[in-house]
Amino acid sequence: MLAHLRSLTDPLKGTDYSRERGGGARSTPPPPVPVELLDAADYITTLLWSAVEVVEGRMPVGRMQVPVAAGVVVMHDFAEHNAQIILKAWPGLSERPEGVAFADAVIGRPASRDEWTLRTIFERWSLREDPWWAAQPCPVCGLRAVKVTPPELPGDETRYECAKCGWVAPDDEDGFWADAFSRREGRAA
Numbered sequence: 001m002l003a004h005l006r007s008l009t010d011p012l013k014g015t016d017y018s019r020e021r022g023g024g025a026r027s028t029p030p031p032p033v034p035v036e037l038l039d040a041a042d043y044i045t046t047l048l049w050s051a052v053e054v055v056e057g058r059m060p061v062g063r064m065q066v067p068v069a070a071g072v073v074v075m076h077d078f079a080e081h082n083a084q085i086i087l088k089a090w091p092g093l094s095e096r097p098e099g100v101a102f103a104d105a106v107i108g109r110p111a112s113r114d115e116w117t118l119r120t121i122f123e124r125w126s127l128r129e130d131p132w133w134a135a136q137p138c139p140v141c142g143l144r145a146v147k148v149t150p151p152e153l154p155g156d157e158t159r160y161e162c163a164k165c166g167w168v169a170p171d172d173e174d175g176f177w178a179d180a181f182s183r184r185e186g187r188a189a
Helices: 002-008 035-055 072-093 097-107 118-124 176-180
Strands: 132-134 146-149 159-162 184-187
Touching: 002 035, 002 072, 035 072, 035 097, 035 118, 072 097, 097 118
Parallel strands: none
Antiparallel strands: 132 146, 132 184, 146 159
16 A cells, blocks of 8 residues: 555656636645645554564654655565564564554544544555446447456456346456456446
């Protein structure tokens, strides 16, 4: 998630300030990156860093921010490295008061909308892609009713299924079905 948030805050992405906005005139342009994205990434960084500090016998003080120059790969590696340290130490950490605070910071519900937990970050910026309708017709019935369901876990297969005739695409080892149903018609329920 940390790498995902970093990819969404890519400073190389442009913002169209000339686009008209409804609701009256605005005296200042919007920020190029939503503050919530930066704050959520800083929250995850602080959570991982502080948990490792506790595991290693130190008392974390303050917050940690995502370095401005840190790219997606660096943030992914930071998160993976710290998560491995936390997971190895979890049996002992789970019996300490700090373990309860860590678990609450991961799966709890924050007291206000201005606070985060890892759970609320995952709910807001999901890593899962929603199902969608393909613009191309079904190879069996010819109707444009093929629902494309992206994989829930990395490495799983994308599913292609016709909602009218029930046709299901076989395994897509060579990417044929991904190419055949590449254009989107709209989001599926």
